[in-house]
Amino acid sequence: MARSVVERIATIAPARWMLLGHSMGGKIATVVAARTLRGETPLFGLAGVVLVASSPPSPEPMDEGRRLAMQGWAGAGAVSELHARSFVLADLADSDAADHDALPRPELDRATDDVHRANPEAWRAWLDRGSQEDWSVAVSGSDFKSPLPVPALILAGAADGDLDADAQRRLTAPHFAHAEVREIADAAHLIPIEQPAALAAEVRRFWRERAGLGPTVPSDFGRVLASARTTSRTRAALAARALADDPDYAPTVLDTEQLGRLRLLADHLVPQPGPAIDLAARVDAQLATGVGDGWRPADAPSDPEAYRRGLDALADWARIPDADARGEALDRLGDGDLEAWLEDAAVDLARQWLAHPATMALIGFDGVATGGDTGRQSGFAELRADRAESWEPLPDPAVSSPGVQPPGITNGASRSTTEAEA
Amino acid sequence: MRLDHQRTYSDDEIADVVVVGTGAGGAPLLASLAAHGLRVVALEAGDNTEPRDHTPDEMLAAQQINWMDDRLSGGADATAFGPNNSGRGVGGSMLHWGAFAPRPDARDLRLRGESGVGRDWPIAHAELTRWIEQVERFVGISGPERYPWDPSRRYEMPPVARNASSTAMLRGAEALGITATDGPVAVATRDRDQEHWGLRHACVNAGTCHQGCRTGAKVTMDTSYLPLAVARGAEIRAGAMVVDIETDARGRVSAVVYRRDGELRRQRTAALVLAAGGVETPRLLLHTGLANGSGQVGRNFLAHGATQVWGRYDEDMRAYRGYPSSIITEDLLRPSDADFAGGYLIQSLGVQPQTLATTLARGGGLRGAELMRWMRDYRHLAGVGINAECLPGDDNRLTLSDEIAADGLPRVRVDFSAGENEKRLRAHAIRTMVALVEAAGARETIVLDRTAHTIGTARMGSDPGDSVVDAEGRSWEVPNLWICDNSVFPSALAANPALTIMALSLRTADALRRSAGR
Incomplete structure (x- = not known):
């Protein structure tokens, strides 16, 4: 069943989509989501999962x-x-x-x-079989070790005997890293016909406030990432990065104030043109993994500590109300003690920005779609300027033609880097 | 690579030779020694991979094939480590190298004799070339039919496909009267059967050499010398981080202590070869205090000048497609108007986006709107870059810090500041490259500073008071300790180092074998 769902979605291939499953359909939706996030389906753009009175991945409790x-x-x-x-x-x-x-x-x-x-x-x-099959380990590993990163909305009818909100919290929610369990009043198991308006309102809210946040990977770019040109491992990594950031992200390495300042700093160092990726949260998550970039300035503390100190030093700066004034102040700070750390921060933030597949599409980089899981590898046959291959998703040339200022980027202080230094 | 059928040795067996590191320095030597019947064990800190484990994704790739534990960088031109110059895994830095394979110029081996600065190599150019040719024959190099700076040279395979950056460089060079052509590249441009590994598929122009080659087209050690070594009876122990070296009463190496799966183990051995690269090799020597009677361990740290000039073109260049650096000129190895010693190579450049953004921020000082402007124009960019001679400086050295890293050894601190020679050379190179890129039709140019490679920290020489190893790579003080990687380079050479490291590896293997009477 999961396979036929995958085939159906593949023929529609929307840019960004959610899976909604009711009852047994919720179990199938969860399995499809798990496979898609592992890069094992020819799909890209999964943004959220809505489970309505869902059967859990484990056997359904039934008298x-x-x-x-x-x-x-x-x-x-x-x-x-x-x-x-x-x-x-x-x-x-x-x-x-x-x-x-x-x-x-x-x-x-x-x-x-x-x-x-x-x-x-x-x-x-x-x-x-269907209700008795145990897909728990296939979905999130043993003991929920690898919960799915996709935002999930889990809806339970207040009067659903076996699958009420408590059961969903226990059986379904742990399979997701970001699950929100909500109870629908005056409903049992047939929520879609019992409370269609309430259900629709919940789905809309979830899309607007959670799953649909951030930039969208254009459908033609997503199609290439979903294709056999892209290896499943690469597709999985990009699928995870394409997911909306949690608006309530709780920082691990930084405290909440430091995270707020890093967000402000990100707006200056890597100003994004469209719907923003929470680069600051992603840098905090990266710092939490403990994997650095291989070096640091000799007199600097470890990366997490350097961030904490640097952001503490920006406390006054962050209070400057005017964005232009803040930008100028930052340029001055960049020439002082904070220079090395600000350089690191700019690099880390820029790398997180570029790691997002929507950014790859924006700048017209499809080189990540090389490889393939089997047989001869896919590369490029056409290498000449102004030529592309038929499979390539072509961004609008007007977007990035030279000299055209992309929308949403204001002129800040810029250094002259074009002079040959003699 | 396949390690499941390899011969294995117990820790208590006395190996003939233990080799630390499986990159360009360790792998050819391992294969050569094993082929002569020596019982050899390689200890590799990183993991074992197959080509199909690699991914074009820059973030995942760096975590898989680069040495990402912090090194401490000091000096006016602090060296960026990590993906820039440090590999990890079975195959070492050859997993991420750029496959640019020029041969060293004869003049570069006699730099001191010629200009009075730097050091001369205690090896004749003709001899080194014979070893290089042996490497080239085994791994397969592609290149032009006629190499303008050495017409007698022949390459096995036709050159890699030119991309938009290649044609731009050729256009600019021609306008300036600079000779440029397809470079020598260690990439198979035809399907090539590699003994004991299998069929290396011809390059598909994915452009992801630095993220790890998935086809086997790029020369790496895990698809060439290491399978040969294993077939001849060598053992490769992945995930084995060496933390100590034990010596006997006579001061000879008797065992190597390493950590594997969280457990400290000791491999006994009759001889030791350090081939862990220009940072980890001196780190081990300084940590153990071995072979440093001259005080030269960690000194003479050299980093090639690797400044780049990027141009913004009206055309949709998309220079991430195809082999990134296919065009070379050797015209600037000794510029007639030089006010510096040595010279530089220029190559064409394409780049992956995260690497470019990193260089724009670090080497170009870009932030904010300017950084975004250049990245938004990514598809219109093409570049050129140099690989330049570097002279030793008293303050450019590797030392151990007080801080202990996760692997249990002190973190290294590497200080590097460009000297007067480097600054003059850089200025010359920038003038040349900006003129070239403008002549190629770029609307706007940007200069990005960077350095590449880690060289010279355990140099070879003919004077025991001034070098760490002799001309064959053998420690002056510990007779059964050998060093074989870029740390033994007496000078940087303008040529990219990998081909020379592999040649030295075969050469040191030959000397070691003879010293062992085999």
């Missing part, structure tokens, strides 16, 4: 008697209309809803009809 009874419903052909109706009603917060007109009649009828029309083999397969 054994009820499971056996439901299996029996499809023992000799289709599930009867009577059983289908009772199945749907049992999944509603208020099983009298139909009588009270709280649930529109057509929706209820359609849900009933869907169950009735279900292929009996598929119905039994869901109960026998």
Whole structure:
């Protein structure tokens, strides 16, 4: 099932998309997300996962008697209309809803009809296997060791017996590094038909405030990253970097004030033209890994300590209200004691900016799409100026033609670097 | 590379030779010694990889194949380590090297005799060339049909494909009357069967040499000399960081102490070769206090001037495509108007984006809007860069700091400041390169300073009071200790060092073998 979902998304190939799965569909969405984030699918641009009354990756908690009874419903052909109706009603917060007109009649009828029309083999397969299969380790490793980095919104019906918010927090949320579990009132398991407006509002909010933040990798560039030209390992790294930054990012190496100052500093050292990547948060995360760049000035402390000291020294600077004045003050600081560290910071921030696939697309760099997992490697056959190969995603030439100031970048103080120094 | 079928030796067995490092200095020697029946063990601090483990992603690549633990850099022109010049892994710095393979010029080996500064090599150019030719035959080099500065030279394979940066340099050079042509490059431009490894696919022009070659086209040690060594009975122990060297009562090396999987182990050996590169080799020597009677260990740190000039063109250059540095000129090895000793090579340049941004910020001092402007014009850029002679300076040296690194050894501190000769040479090179890039049609140019390579910290010589090893790479003081990497270079040479290191490796192997009576 996961495979057919992947194939379907691949034919649409949107630039940036979320996976939404309901019930058993949530389990499939989670598996598709895991494979995509590992670079194992020909997909790029996954931004978020919304799980609605989702089955967890582990076997779904289900009363054994009820499971056996439901299996029996499809023992000799289709599930009867009577059983289908009772199945749907049992999944509603208020099983009298139909009588009270709280649930529109057509929706209820359609849900009933869907169950009735279900292929009996598929119905039994869901109960026998699909709901029982354990995908936990495949999704996030043993003991949730590698939770998926994609932002996840997990919605639970307040009256969903086996899969309420507590169960979702316990069974589903630990598979994600950034999971938000929300309860939908007046709903049980069939949230999409019980509370469609509330569900839509939650999805919109999640996109606007979380998953849809930051720059988008254009679809033609994403298509190349999704293609067999790009190795799965490279695709996985780029997929993780393309994810929106957590607006509530809690710094590891820096404190909150230092992080705020680094964000301000990033606006000056690496001013981004469009929707911003949280470069400061990414540098903090990089510092936390302990992997440096191979050297540091002899009189400087370790990188984390240099950042802390440097940002503490910028406390007054950060209070300068006017951006231009701040820029000028920074140029002066750059010629003083902070020079070496500011150079390091500029390099670290710029590297994080360029590591994002949307930046690669912006500057027209598709060289990361070389390689391939099998056979002969893909490189470039066309190396001449002003020529490109048919597979290449071509950015708008007007964007970066020489001498054209890209939008959103203001003129700051610039050094003359074009003179030959004799 | 495949290590699962290799012969293994126990720590208590006395190996004939232990080699520390598996790069250009260690690998050819290892293969040569093993082929002569010596029982050899290589200790490599980094991990073992296959070509297909590499990725064009600059961030992932650096963490996989570069030495990313901090070195401390001092001096007016502090050296950038890490991806710039320091490798790690089975194959050493050859995993990330640029594959530019010029031969050293005869005049560079006699720099002191010619100009009174620097040092002469205690090796005749003709002899060194014979070893170089042996390396070239084994690994396969591509180059032009006729090499203008040495018409007798022949290269096995046709040159690598030219990219937009190549044609720009050729255009600029021609306008200035400078001879330039396809360079000697250690990249297979045809499928090439490599003995004991397999079929190296012809270069596909991915442009990611510095991130690790996935096709096997680029010459690396894990696809050439190391498989040969293993086939001849050598053992390569990956993830083995050497932390100490033990000596016997006579002062000879008796064992090497290394850490592997968190455990301290001791390999006994009859002889030791240090081939850990211009930083880690002197670090081990200073840490153990061995072979430093002359006081020269860590001194004479040399870094090639590697200043670049980039031009912004109207055309969509996208010079990240293809082999990055295909064009060479040797015309500037001894410029007629030089006010400095030695000279420099110029090569064409393409670059990956993170590397360029790093150089723009560090070597060009760019920040903010200017940095973004150049990066937004990335596809319109093409460059040229030099590899230049460097003279030793009293203050340019490697020492041990008080700080202990994660590997348990003191961190090194490397001080480097360009001297008067380097400054004059740089000014000359900038004039030449700016003129060339402008003649090629660039609208705007930018000068980016940088240095490359780590050289000279355990130099060879003919005077025991002035050098660490003799002309064959053998320690003056510890007779069963040999050094074989760029730390033994008496002078920097304008040619990029890898080819010369591999040649010295075969040469030292030959001397060591003869001294062992094999």
